[in-house]
Amino acid sequence: MRKKYDDKLAVPMSSMIDVVFLLLIYFIITQKEEISEAHLAINLPTPGSAKASESKPQLLEVEVYDGQYSLRGTSVSLATLETTLNSFRDPDLTVIIKVSISAKAQDLVNVLDLCQGAGLTKLNVVTLR
Amino acid sequence: MRNRGGDDLETPITSMIDIVFLLIIFFVVTAAVDKDMVDESIILAEAKKSPAVETNDPRMVTINVNQRGQINIALQPVTLNQLEQMLLALKIQAGDSLPLLIRCDGNTKFDYIDRVMQRAARVGLYRVRIAAMVEG
Known part of the structure; x- marks a missing residue:
């Protein structure tokens, strides 16, 4: 008699567990791989930037073409560019990145990434035509 | 007699479960709308x-x-x-x-x-x- 009483009180769980597992599977399947993004900050040429500043800032010019890079007029590989940028390690250094219109976004990001790695934050992007 | 009394005391949880699942579905649907704003066709550098x-x-x-x-x-x-x-x-x-x-x-x-x-x-x-x- 007592046993029967206990049985009646039990909540029917099996169907709920079924639904919970279905939900769990749904979430696992729809879960998107979280792509982590980096945001590389750059400065655009301002109309007033042509004026000569009193304290002459240190400048470095990097030119970016479609898959090619050049530093002070000589063509360099990405590895050479990296060692050169790393040799500066001066946060005040202004890097002027001249990008050809035929270059790809990946080429620009490669250079911006190297600058970020070298601790250079003053990055100006101008367009080569 | 005692048995019948026990039946009456059972808490009705079925309707509560219904509402909980409705809430879950509501949150799932609204969260999915939020994610769709990212352009998936763009593969970043x-x-x-x-x-x-x-x-x-x-x-x-x-x-x-x-x-x-x-x-x-x-x-x-x-x-x-x-x-x-x-x-x-x-x-x-x-x-x-x-x-x-x-x-x-x-x-x-x-x-x-x-x-x-x-x-x-x-x-x-x-x-x-x-x-x-x-x-x-």
């Missing part, structure tokens, strides 16, 4: 040394530029002129420090990105960010 961003500025304006140079903001296609109008309106609201993010495909020609940058500069927004994918 890869960055190896840059740190991933932890928090996004809520004011950030994201401009998507795909491989063919088509521009969209929150999946709404816009022309360059419309983009300039929008940026001008947003700049009046938020000021010069309005953060701009260009999400461009790794294979997008710089020509197309340059056109977007020119419009941003014309409006007076000189600081922009370029999104890149961080591996791992």
